[in-house]
Amino acid sequence: MTLEVGRVQLRTPVMAASGTFGYGTEVPLLDRSRLGGMVSKGIFLHPRPGTPPVRIVETPSGMLNAIGLQGPGVDALLRDYSPQWAEWDFPVLVNINAETVDEYGELAARLDGAPGVAGLEVNISCPNVSQGGMLFGKDARLAAAVTGAVRRRTALPVWVKLTPAVTDIAEIARACEDAGADALCAVNTFVGMSIDLHTRRPRIAFGTGGLSGPAIRPMAVHLAHQAAKAVRIPVVGIGGITTASDALEFLIAGCRAVQVGTATFAEPRAIESVVEGIERYVSDNGYEDLDALPRLVEPESEAAPAT
């Protein structure tokens, strides 16, 4: 089921989402031959300690997190992980983060040509940082500025990860496409809050967190669909995928591939079962390959009942 998405050759249509697969060295038990590719934990130019605990709480069918992009910085990533990635037989994209447009460009330049780096996923959608992050993803001009700054500093494939916290995701998607993105990833987590009734404080120390898991899936499918309709470049669907049928919703909605995230926390082998289920669906329905998968049957415009 190999396929090319946004100038990256994926082994299967199911990737591991950023922040849920570490640097690829942590997740146990998974048969990596089924992994389409992975996106590494979000990195900044400089090391970041992350946010204080509590960082993670479970909510109904979901999980709130505010890790604050804890990470060792790009120098350590290049030293400790990129040489390992060069040995692996699946592509690794690096999720990049910054507080300014110029820093995004600088980070892209540092990663350009690095061994084992198959592409960049530009994170303009992290809800858990006080500077930058999601702010870039909420404004079409800023989203384009970041995408363009990255595009100019690297020959690597440039994917842009979109936030759901927008009025019109199609506008942001088109702005990123016009600025040179090779693919879009839709969507990052939704901002949420959960309150501890004992202390009357937010249960996440940062105050708010990013909501992921099955709770967000219908909203994510809708947003990914809106984005896919708006652009010619491929869209990678993300949001609460736990099973193959969840993934197929995104694919039928117009996505070229998907990323599995939170599900891996509970089931380290979740990606395997998603890939197997997609293969089964494709062959059971007699499609030659994924490209032959029919797209969404849009509702008739006159679907409203006659009076």
Next chain:
Amino acid sequence: MHDVTAPLLRRRRLTAEMWVLGFQSPEIAAEVTAGQFVNLLLRPGPLLRRPFSVYRVDGETVEVVLKAVGEGTRQLLDLTPGDTLSMLGPLGRGFTFDPAWKEVALVSGGLGVAPMPLAARDAAAAGLRVCWVHGARTADDLCQEWTGDEVRWATDDGSRGLRGSVVDATPADVPQVLACGPNPMLAALAGRWPTAQVAIETYMGCGTGVCLGCAVPRARGGYDRACTEGPVYEAGSIRWAALPGHLHYEVASR
């Protein structure tokens, strides 16, 4: 690390609120050491796994101790023998034992008793004399099961043993302390025994080092992962003020 489909074999009551569940999990039973944990997943059930220190090991049986504090633990207590769950483990770095100590105090408060039976086993294997110190709110809340050469009790209301904290009940001259319990108890213990080994409880996402959710603030700055670098730490190396005093789990996962 193993992902074992583990059937519930037996259940017994420890206190009014605490239960022991024993699961058949031979691979994990054979490998687990004191202070390590398993991460349990129920399907259908909550989205995430729930981490538990291993309590006792008996042949192929791995025991965990729990209270019904939220939806996940309530569902675990509803299991009947033969029901299975996914048990991932053993996880984390446990206690270490040095025969040169000669003696060790195993100090626990409430549910913090969880890693102590294995600690007593491993301490005895290292030739150490074991002083078992356990405290709770009242005599009814004390876990009566203990292992070692000597036992000391502490209760908040004085209904059994010392009226006061387990820290006060611990022999002042004991050469080393291994402890588990609420963070304020461990913080108090750290003041007296900075080189004590303490097992820290946190919320966890994955339990395998990926999500960075179980952050433990270190005195040298930055955060560790309780699931990977921990859950056992030297008491003096923790920035206690940055940890929550109590964990509250009461979120229905529906």
